[in-house]
Amino acid sequence: MARPVDGAPPALEMRGVRVRRRDRIALDLDHLAIAPGERVAIVGPNGAGKTTLLHAAALIAEPEAGAIALSGELVAPGSGARLRRTSAIVLQQPALFRGSVLDNAALGLRLRGARPADARATAGEWLARFGVGALADRKPATLSGGEAQRVALARAFAVEPRLLLLDEPFSSLDAASRAALLPDLAKALAASGAAAVLVTHDLREAAAFGDRLGVLLSGRLAQIAAPGEVLSRPATLEAARVLGIENLLPGVALLDADGQGWAIRLEPVNAFTADAKLPSRGGMAADGCLIRCATAGNGVIAGGPCWLAIRAGAARLLAGPAPGAMPCVVQSSEVTPDGWRVMVSGAVSLTVHGGWDGPPPPIGAEIWAMIPPDRSCLVTE
Numbered sequence: 422m423a424r425p426v427d428g429a430p431p432a433l434e435m436r437g438v439r440v441r442r443r444d445r446i447a448l449d450l451d452h453l454a455i456a457p458g459e460r461v462a463i464v465g466p467n468g469a470g471k472t473t474l475l476h477a478a479a480l481i482a483e484p485e486a487g488a489i490a491l492s493g494e495l496v497a498p499g500s501g502a503r504l505r506r507t508s509a510i511v512l513q514q515p516a517l518f519r520g521s522v523l524d525n526a527a528l529g530l531r532l533r534g535a536r537p538a539d540a541r542a543t544a545g546e547w548l549a550r551f552g553v554g555a556l557a558d559r560k561p562a563t564l565s566g567g568e569a570q571r572v573a574l575a576r577a578f579a580v581e582p583r584l585l586l587l588d589e590p591f592s593s594l595d596a597a598s599r600a601a602l603l604p605d606l607a608k609a610l611a612a613s614g615a616a617a618v619l620v621t622h623d624l625r626e627a628a629a630f631g632d633r634l635g636v637l638l639s640g641r642l643a644q645i646a647a648p649g650e651v652l653s654r655p656a657t658l659e660a661a662r663v664l665g666i667e668n669l670l671p672g673v674a675l676l677d678a679d680g681q682g683w684a685i686r687l688e689p690v691n692a693f694t695a696d697a698k699l700p701s702r703g704g705m706a707a708d709g710c711l712i713r714c715a716t717a718g719n720g721v722i723a724g725g726p727c728w729l730a731i732r733a734g735a736a737r738l739l740a741g742p743a744p745g746a747m748p749c750v751v752q753s754s755e756v757t758p759d760g761w762r763v764m765v766s767g768a769v770s771l772t773v774h775g776g777w778d779g780p781p782p783p784i785g786a787e788i789w790a791m792i793p794p795d796r797s798c799l800v801t802e
Contacts, residue, residue: 431456433454434452434488435452435453435489436488438477438484438487446640448640449640451641453642453645458616459632460607460610460619460630461616461619462633462634463620464622465636469637471588474620475618479510480501491504507584509578511574511577511586512590515569515572515573517561517564517573519561520560521557521558522557522564522572523545525572526544526547526575529579529580540579544576546579550609552605553571566595571602574606584615584616585610585615591623599623619631624664634648636655636660643656653798655718666731669728670731671726672727673724674721674726675723683715683716685711687729712729713745714798715794716798718798718801721800722801726801733776735792735797736792737773737777738789741789747789747790752765752784759774771790
């Protein structure tokens with residue numbers, strides 16, 4: 422986790438930053454602040470403005486409005502070139518040039534005026550930290566994708582940036598290369614003390630990387646908090662979809678009698694496959710079923726339409742009835758790299774991932790589904 426310096430200004434602060442691309446607003450940030458040493462991951466769909474955010478932070482995309490400060494210094498006319506040197510950006514493609522691996526790793530230092538011998542010595546140290554020191558004399562064209570990205574990271578760290586900006590640097594790598602590189606990146610960040618912003622489509626990568634996780638939608642930061650908070654309690658329906666929540670069940674929001682907790686009256690589901698039937702040992706009322714929920718996202722109001730968001734891995738399947746459980750019929754099951762995934766229907770349609778003991782129930786089995794209140798959230802558009 423990050424250890425911000427007490428009283429130190431943010432490594433990056435953006436207020437009211439708006440960037441236009443041709444005829445549309447690509448980025449419209451109210452406020453984003455990254456503490457010194459903090460790691461923040463940003464996810465969002467294509468076209469959400471993730472790369473534009475990084476380019477604005479790197480001072481290579483000029484906003485039409487707003488203010489940007491790096492380490493407490495406000496970017497002003499004439500200061501951009503100097504402040505740009507306090508950060509480094511790593512792209513999806515490493516963009517290595519002619520010359521040796523060591524020449525590439527030393528390039529940033531050379532462009533900043535470092536003596537050749539000093540630049541090569543520092544670059545060599547960072548190549549070694551990223552496990553590619555033995556490749557210093559190789560040509561970039563001979564490197565694997567993972568090796569090339571390690572060289573690009575060594576080049577970025579060699580200039581001792583206060584802020585590291587990462588634009589999906591692992592997206593072209595295979596799973597094994599990503600899994601090996603992420604811990605090395607985390608160690609390098611801890612050693613350097615640099616703050617970092619990563620934009621990515623990979624939720625696992627984002628959750629593993631960041632002290633905080635942000636969701637960018639249509640150029641706006643819809644949510645930013647600790648990864649566990651964001652992944653289990655999305656702020657809106659669109660955020661829930663971007664965050665890969667498999668179960669989004671429509672209904673009406675209700676407040677508990679004491680006004681302290683939430684519930685949802687789910688819309689009844691009438692469309693089943695031809696051979697599906699409701700379990701014989703009880704059923705839901707015709708007007709749907711009531712599910713309690715611990716939290717609600719932005720804009721949820723009592724009596725208004727909403728969706729119950731619950732991850733497939735948070736739901737449970739039970740062999741028999743229990744308080745709050747819903748009767749269901751198993752519709753299908755499939756094996757995934759992370760275990761079995763089962764689809765059930767009954768009062769609602771639900772996807773459950775690994776939420777049972779023993780082998781998955783067979784198709785057509787009558788079972789009960791449980792949605793834990795503390796693992797679900799109400800959301801609205």
